[in-house]
Amino acid sequence: WWDFLCVKGPQYGYFPKPSKTVLIVKEDCLQLANQIFKDSGIQVTSKGERHLGAVLGTEDFRRRYVEDKVAKWVKDVEQLSDIGKDDPQAAYAAFTKALCHRWTFVQRTIPGISELFGPLENALRQSFLP
Numbered sequence: 122w123w124d125f126l127c128v129k130g131p132q133y134g135y136f137p138k139p140s141k142t143v144l145i146v147k148e149d150c151l152q153l154a155n156q157i158f159k160d161s162g163i164q165v166t167s168k169g170e171r172h173l174g175a176v177l178g179t180e181d182f183r184r185r186y187v188e189d190k191v192a193k194w195v196k197d198v199e200q201l202s203d204i205g206k207d208d209p210q211a212a213y214a215a216f217t218k219a220l221c222h223r224w225t226f227v228q229r230t231i232p233g234i235s236e237l238f239g240p241l242e243n244a245l246r247q248s249f250l251p
C-alpha cells in the first residue's frame with residue numbers, strides 16, 4: 122500500500138512523507154512490519170503515537186500520555202491560582218478562554234480516561250476555587 126500511495130498520491134496532490142508516517146501495529150506483527158518497512162523511512166511501533174492532538178495506541182500508552190498532560194495542566198492551574206490572588210478577573214478569563222479547552226479536547230478525543238483527571242479536579246477545587 123505504501124508503494125501504491127507513493128505512485129498514485131501525487132496525481133491527486135498528496136505527497137507522502139515517510140519521515141512523518143507512523144505505522145502502529147499489534148505486538149505480534151511488529152517484527153514483520155519492521156522487515157517490510159525497514160528501508161522506507163516509516164516509523165513502526167506497537168505502542169502508540171500522538172495524532173492531531175489526540176493519541177492512538179495501547180491502553181498503557183494512552184494512559185501515560187494523558188497522565189503527562191494532566192500533570193502539566195495541574196501546574197497551569199496552580200500558576201493561575203497564584204495570579205488570581207492579585208488579579209482574579211485575568212485568571213478567570215485565562216481559565217475560561219484558553220486553559221479548560223485544552224482538556225475538553227482531550228476528553229472528547231480519547232475514550233475511557235475520566236478517572237485520570239482526578240488530580241486536575243482536585244487542583245481546581247483546592248487551588249483555583251478555594
